[in-house]
Amino acid sequence: MIKQCMLQVKKTAPLIHNITNYVTVNDVANILLACGGSPIMSDEAEDVEDITSICSGLNINIGTLHKTSIEGMFKAGKKANELGHPVLLDPVGAGASTLRTNTALELMRKINLTAIRGNISEIKTLSYGKGTTKGVDADVADTVTEENLKTAIGFVKEFAKESGSIIAVTGAIDLVSDGDTCYVIRNGRPEMGKITGTGCQLSGMMAAYLAANPEERLAAAAASVCVMGLAGEIGWKYMQRGDGNSAYRSRIIDAVYNMTEDELERGAKYEVF
Amino acid sequence: MIKQCMLQVKKTAPLIHNITNYVTVNDVANILLACGGSPIMSDEAEDVEDITSICSGLNINIGTLHKTSIEGMFKAGKKANELGHPVLLDPVGAGASTLRTNTALELMRKINLTAIRGNISEIKTLSYGKGTTKGVDADVADTVTEENLKTAIGFVKEFAKESGSIIAVTGAIDLVSDGDTCYVIRNGRPEMGKITGTGCQLSGMMAAYLAANPEERLAAAAASVCVMGLAGEIGWKYMQRGDGNSAYRSRIIDAVYNMTEDELERGAKYEVF
Amino acid sequence: MIKQCMLQVKKTAPLIHNITNYVTVNDVANILLACGGSPIMSDEAEDVEDITSICSGLNINIGTLHKTSIEGMFKAGKKANELGHPVLLDPVGAGASTLRTNTALELMRKINLTAIRGNISEIKTLSYGKGTTKGVDADVADTVTEENLKTAIGFVKEFAKESGSIIAVTGAIDLVSDGDTCYVIRNGRPEMGKITGTGCQLSGMMAAYLAANPEERLAAAAASVCVMGLAGEIGWKYMQRGDGNSAYRSRIIDAVYNMTEDELERGAKYEVF
Numbered sequence: 001m002i003k004q005c006m007l008q009v010k011k012t013a014p015l016i017h018n019i020t021n022y023v024t025v026n027d028v029a030n031i032l033l034a035c036g037g038s039p040i041m042s043d044e045a046e047d048v049e050d051i052t053s054i055c056s057g058l059n060i061n062i063g064t065l066h067k068t069s070i071e072g073m074f075k076a077g078k079k080a081n082e083l084g085h086p087v088l089l090d091p092v093g094a095g096a097s098t099l100r101t102n103t104a105l106e107l108m109r110k111i112n113l114t115a116i117r118g119n120i121s122e123i124k125t126l127s128y129g130k131g132t133t134k135g136v137d138a139d140v141a142d143t144v145t146e147e148n149l150k151t152a153i154g155f156v157k158e159f160a161k162e163s164g165s166i167i168a169v170t171g172a173i174d175l176v177s178d179g180d181t182c183y184v185i186r187n188g189r190p191e192m193g194k195i196t197g198t199g200c201q202l203s204g205m206m207a208a209y210l211a212a213n214p215e216e217r218l219a220a221a222a223a224s225v226c227v228m229g230l231a232g233e234i235g236w237k238y239m240q241r242g243d244g245n246s247a248y249r250s251r252i253i254d255a256v257y258n259m260t261e262d263e264l265e266r267g268a269k270y271e272v273f
Numbered sequence: 274m275i276k277q278c279m280l281q282v283k284k285t286a287p288l289i290h291n292i293t294n295y296v297t298v299n300d301v302a303n304i305l306l307a308c309g310g311s312p313i314m315s316d317e318a319e320d321v322e323d324i325t326s327i328c329s330g331l332n333i334n335i336g337t338l339h340k341t342s343i344e345g346m347f348k349a350g351k352k353a354n355e356l357g358h359p360v361l362l363d364p365v366g367a368g369a370s371t372l373r374t375n376t377a378l379e380l381m382r383k384i385n386l387t388a389i390r391g392n393i394s395e396i397k398t399l400s401y402g403k404g405t406t407k408g409v410d411a412d413v414a415d416t417v418t419e420e421n422l423k424t425a426i427g428f429v430k431e432f433a434k435e436s437g438s439i440i441a442v443t444g445a446i447d448l449v450s451d452g453d454t455c456y457v458i459r460n461g462r463p464e465m466g467k468i469t470g471t472g473c474q475l476s477g478m479m480a481a482y483l484a485a486n487p488e489e490r491l492a493a494a495a496a497s498v499c500v501m502g503l504a505g506e507i508g509w510k511y512m513q514r515g516d517g518n519s520a521y522r523s524r525i526i527d528a529v530y531n532m533t534e535d536e537l538e539r540g541a542k543y544e545v546f
Numbered sequence: 547m548i549k550q551c552m553l554q555v556k557k558t559a560p561l562i563h564n565i566t567n568y569v570t571v572n573d574v575a576n577i578l579l580a581c582g583g584s585p586i587m588s589d590e591a592e593d594v595e596d597i598t599s600i601c602s603g604l605n606i607n608i609g610t611l612h613k614t615s616i617e618g619m620f621k622a623g624k625k626a627n628e629l630g631h632p633v634l635l636d637p638v639g640a641g642a643s644t645l646r647t648n649t650a651l652e653l654m655r656k657i658n659l660t661a662i663r664g665n666i667s668e669i670k671t672l673s674y675g676k677g678t679t680k681g682v683d684a685d686v687a688d689t690v691t692e693e694n695l696k697t698a699i700g701f702v703k704e705f706a707k708e709s710g711s712i713i714a715v716t717g718a719i720d721l722v723s724d725g726d727t728c729y730v731i732r733n734g735r736p737e738m739g740k741i742t743g744t745g746c747q748l749s750g751m752m753a754a755y756l757a758a759n760p761e762e763r764l765a766a767a768a769a770s771v772c773v774m775g776l777a778g779e780i781g782w783k784y785m786q787r788g789d790g791n792s793a794y795r796s797r798i799i800d801a802v803y804n805m806t807e808d809e810l811e812r813g814a815k816y817e818v819f
Binding site: 319324529531 | 569573612613742743791796
Binding site for chain 1: 294295296297299300336337338339340366369370371372373467468469470514515516517518519520522523
């Protein structure tokens with residue numbers, strides 16, 4: 001199934017509309033091309049409806065919010081909903097500021113979100129609502145570990161059910177659930193955290209996977225998480241003397257570019273609960 | 274002549290004012306440095322006239338339009354026209370949205386554009402005017418091939434004459450014309466399409482070539498197209514196991530950085546009609 | 547001391563709030579991660595106070611000013627001052643436009659700046675005030691050389707005293723002074739000037755060094771300058787056939803990522819006056 005999802009992306013080359021932060025936008029564009037999709041960026045309110053209309057999926061990332069881009073997010077989201085396109089939200093920094101938390105919560109209320117992908121703190125902020133400006137509480141922000149895995153799966157399933165969106169929590173262990181089923185994925189390397197924007201890149205790629213697999217959205221979301229983690233493992237094998245986080249960033253995108261369906265099938269480490 | 278144009282860029286190190294999209298802006302800056310020019314970016318309406326005044330060329334790219342940057346484009350364009358600086362337009366996504374199409378058309382009407390560089394669909398949208406929000410019609414959007422080359426040359430010459438701008442259509446085969454003469458260029462590799470922003474990079478570099486060669490603008494524009502395509506060929510030769518579109522992006526800029534006039538002369542593949 | 551400053555950054559992993567240009571922002575983020583810090587970007591006026599509050603330092607860079615981001619700079623700066631966080635200003639292009647010069651001067655008046663880092667022309671513009679739109683006069687803009695070193699040291703010390711900020715002038719020879727003492731640093735390579743944003747990257751890293759070393763801010767600022775220059779030297783050693791400015795950019799960030807305290811101590815070339 002995972003393998004089939006990748007094949008569909010390569011076959012249909014979905015054009016993805018990204019309203020994303022200016023920090024990691026270039027990497028998001030290049031990883032979309034690497035995985036077989038195609039990127040277009042537009043956040044001006046006057047432009048977004050036209051752009052969303054020629055695309056097959058929408059990726060909203062709140063990493064560097066501007067008042068004008070917020071307006072664009074709602075307009076694009078509504079248009080994408082009308083057209084039946086998948087919409088993904090990456091709530092970067094939800095919990096770190098009132099503007100980010102409230103924007104993410106309002107997007108959840110007003111836009112039909114196909115998937116929400118974030119780290120555990122961001123997702124918990126959205127789940128517990130009314131995030132504070134100081135970020136989520138430490139006890140809530142517990143990383144997903146083998147010890148608390150059962151609880152974490154329960155939380156993600158519950159929130160997916162409540163929200164009606166696929167919830168993807170990424171970290172050392174990744175969880176992806178639609179409320180009924182939960183993928184537990186163990187690909188990736190800790191050094192990926194030393195690169196800015198691997199999460200943003202995954203969100204862009206997940207939007208392409210969702211767009212290319214309308215009948216298999218949970219598997220598609222999980223597949224994109226496996227691709228990103230496996231690319232982190234493959235890219236690491238190519239690291240040479242003197243290489244650091246900047247070379248690693250490039251090698252991960254390259255690994256996505258070169259990955260075949262068979263490699264993915266062999267390398268993907270996941271269980272389904 | 275092509276060789277001479279490169280020499281002039283390296284000798285005069287033109288400072289180029291870029292009002293460009295936030296997706297590929299870093300690559301545009303680095304390729305301008307690689308080719309021997311120098312970049313400065315500014316899109317705030319209050320800032321652009323001062324910045325354009327200390328530069329010797331202006332590169333306008335509509336890849337991520339904002340209402341405020343549109344105002345900056347017109348202000349900078351007018352000032353550059355007053356000062357006799359070359360102005361290049363890269364109409365990214367013209368035909369894909371009303372805002373992009375209309376902004377590009379209005380820039381053509383109000384600013385004296387030295388050159389317009391885009392893909393065939395974007396250029397056809399500008400030529401046939403009143404672009405629709407759905408992109409140009411498929412029959413109009415035909416790629417330039419050996420089969421339709423004559424017609425394509427005729428179209429580009431005609432549009433260059435009408436518009437009063439050098440028209441550069443880039444793709445598998447590149448066409449660059451001032452209305453009288455048309456360069457047909459066959460450098461480059463198809464894998465360049467898997468990197469975001471090779472077109473934007475070329476536009477930045479073309480602006481530097483135009484600025485450094487005021488007496489030979491058609492040759493200068495064609496030279497920059499040869500440099501980009503040849504860099505794509507040279508960069509490809511350095512690709513190693515595990516490399517993909519991200520490494521390739523870097524290798525192309527590096528190839529521009531290392532290219533000599535003699536290499537360009539030997540490697541440039543063009544005919545003049 | 548230099549070595550100790552690096553250790554503190556790695557130990558405390560300071561989160562740095564960056565209001566910076568969209569050209570080099572990704573490199574700033576990655577070099578902050580490389581050096582042991584952590585980046586967050588936010589320029590929207592409504593967002594910046596919350597973000598600054600969860601950080602331990604603020605980096606303001608005026609490379610691509612927007613009216614809205616200017617508002618954000620003042621708000622964030624005031625909040626950081628209230629909280630006692632170090633604030634760094636990188637006055638990119640001060641002297642090149644009225645907006646840039648005036649914004650930098652107003653930031654100096656209204657915000658308590660811990661450090662200002664720029665090239666000699668930018669710093670002289672701030673020192674002589676009322677910069678013109680044509681950039682600083684040529685005679686003022688003299689590069690720091692072995693010949694004029696004494697005068698340059700005197701100028702930087704004086705301006706540091708007057709402004710109450712640590713002044714860091716970077717170029718072939720780097721000067722860092724708090725008004726009493728002046729570090730003269732001779733690390734680095736001329737090819738670093740062919741990469742866009744090495745200055746911006748250094749500013750981000752310097753903010754992290756200042757944040758992690760509240761008791762030793764002059765040494766911390768000087769240490770970050772040594773790290774950047776030494777990374778330029780180490781990165782250069784890894785350059786391979788075909789590499790150019792793009793590969794070099796990546797290798798410098800990687801060198802920061804891999805640099806140990808002992809390497810820094812052995813490689814740092816500085817004198818104190």
